[in-house]
Amino acid sequence: MSSNVASQAPSRIVLAALAGLVLTLAACAANPPAAPHAYVDPIGLFPMAAYDQDVDHWIDPSSPGYNTPFLTAAEQRAHWAAYLARYFGTAEHDPSPWNPAFIAHRMYGDGGSDIVDLQLRRIGSYDNAGKVGRGIGYGQNFRPHTARWLDEIERNMNLQQFAQAPGYKPNARAIATDALLVRELPTMDPSFYSYRLAGQGYPFDNLQISSIRPGAPLYVLGHTVDGAWDYVQTPDVQGWVKSSGVGFVDDAFIASWSHRAPDAWGVVIAASTAVRDQSATFRFNATAGTLLPLAHAGTGSSSRQQYAVLVPAREVDGRAVVREAQLSDTALSPAPIAATPRHLAVLMKSLIGRPYGWGNMNFYNDCSSELQSMFAAFGVWLPRHSSSQMTAGDMTDLSQDSPQQRLDYLVRNGKPMRTLIYIGGHVMLYLGNTTRDGRTVPLVYQDIWGLRPADNxxxxxxxxxxxxxxxxxxxxxxxxxxxxxTRTFQVTVLGMPSGVAPPASEENPAS
Incomplete structure (x- = not known):
């Protein structure tokens, strides 16, 4: 909705509110207070006592296949090449934010008008004018957002800028110098639906899209008027981020950062680790899946206790510079790590039990980013959103099957640790089978908010x-x-990346 229409809303809202207040006060003066309306809390805690969360119980270190890869060497090499191309590739179809061809054709194919349209759609979705019930967005004070709130955000966005310079600019390339939250609009104010609705309210901030790991390449498409926010394209998503965590790069920086051999990278395998540079200056917290260049080629030995890595830092003028840091081998490993049950268990032990974070709220994971973080360590890029992750492998749609048929299919045909399960808005990783009450059932790993009854x-x-x-x-x-x-039930098995044909023969990597 346009800002002109939105700006007319407050007068209508205020008049209606005043009229309602007068009627309420009159009623209170004439009648005794009404009995409080019974309220049933839609939120309860699920008892987890009967569900063992010991990773070693489910991925047994003594099992014969503990060090046997669940992705072949050829599959993993192909995924790793595709991962690096998505981040730093310069071939015509490489979807990297640092690729001029990708930016020119994908971002500015319509001269910037599609970016403006996207911003207008997002603004319209948070306009409360004329909305009732669950469509109304609330702030942290439990009150609906006003038209003034939205108008101020829209003015700060300066929408005209996106169509005024519709083309690739080398000086718009950047890098994340901090962990960044990606927002639909340039504000940290949340937008919740009513907490009285099951599955709504905190922590489901509808403005929260995702997060960006430090060291991720960016392309800056625009800035807010006040300079506090940048609108960026990442290897995964597009949205608004705090400009204080964005450092602009040039050809020399890109050469020092990304022009390196495929084995000259390290990946964070801890849930989160503090990174300090060689001067002991804290730079950022790096979450699992963060990709950083190894500072010295050939130092990626598993016997080392420390790895020297490059880290990006933002100078006062907004430029990015390269610093060096040391990370322990419990926090970082040469990338990619072999896709074995042993290494998956290491990642699961780091991440299991952490709080759910809708859209990476507070830099915690939701269902899709949990899997994305884990598989990044194996050099496998997964799309950010759960439904899109079904495109990462060979998908089978079981939505027309009965629940029992679905479980039977997984028990018979699921490939442990490489099968993703999508149930509509939620994705899980199949680990294998277990026995429950005398029946063989599938076992999954998932980052989940909760379970619900059929009536929601x-x-x-x-x-x-x-x-x-x-x-x-x-x-x-x-x-x-x-x-x-659930209504939707799809499974996909990770193998060769899309568009890559399997080789005639292949060997497994060492553990």
Whole structure:
């Protein structure tokens, strides 16, 4: 909706509110207070006591396949090449923010008008004028956002800028010098639907898109009027980020950062690790999946206790410079790590039990970013959103099958540790099979907010990453809907990246 229409809304809202207030005060003066309306809290906690979260119980270090890769050497090499191309590639179709061809054709194919249209759609979705019920967006004070709030954000966005310079500019290339939250609009104010609705309210800030790991390449498409925010394209998403965590780069920086051999990279394998440079200056917290260049070629030995890596830092003039830091081998490993159960267990032990973070809120993971973070360590790029992750492998749609048929299919055909399961707005990783009450059932790893009944009236909150069996009935609360009984049920098996043909023969990498 245009700002002209939005700017007319406050007068209507204020008049209606004043009229309602007068009627309320009159009623209170004439009648005794009404009895409080019964309110049923839509949020409860799911009891997890019966579900063992010991990773070694489920991925047994003594099992014969503990060091056997679940991706072949050829598959992993192909994924790693595609990953580096997405971040730093310069071939015509490489979707890197540092690729002039990608920016010119993908970002400015319509002369910038598509960027303006996207901004207008986002603004319109947060306009409360004329909305009722669950469509109204609320702030942190439980009050609906006003038209004034939205108008001020829109003015700061300066939408005209996106169509005024519709073309690639070398000096718009940048790098994330900090961990960054990606927002739909340039504000840290949240936008919640009513907390009285199951699955809404905190922590579901609708303005929160994702996060950016330090060291990720960026292309800056625009700036806010006050200079506090940049609108950027990342290897994954597009949105607004704090400009204080963006450093602009030139050809010399890019050459020192990305022009290196495929084995000259390190990847963070800890959930989060503090990074200080050689002068002991804190630079950022790096989360799992953060990709950083190894400072010295050939130093990626697994026997080392420390790795020297390059880290980006922002100067006072906004330029990025390269610094050096030391990270322990418990926090970082040469990339990519072999895709073995042993290494998956290392990542799971680091991440399991952490709080759920919708859209990476507070730099925690949601379901899709949890899997994205883990598979990044293996050099496998997964799309940011759960539905899109089904395109990463060979997908089978079981949505027309019964819940029992779906579980039977997974038990028979699921490929442990490489099969993703999408159930509509949520994605899980199949680990293998287990026995529950005498029945063989699939076992999954997932970062999940909670379970719900079929009428969607409440949530039994888990609120984090867990290991959980897929059951037809939840014994602790039979009214809760089975995760195998959702309307959508798709599985995809990771293999060769899309568009890459498998080789005639291939060998497995060492563990």
């Amino acid at each position: 009236s409440r949530r039994a909150v888990i609120g984090g990453s867990v290991i959980f069996p897929l059951l037809l009935t939840i014994p602790e609360d039979p009214d809760l809907e089975s995760l195998a009984a």
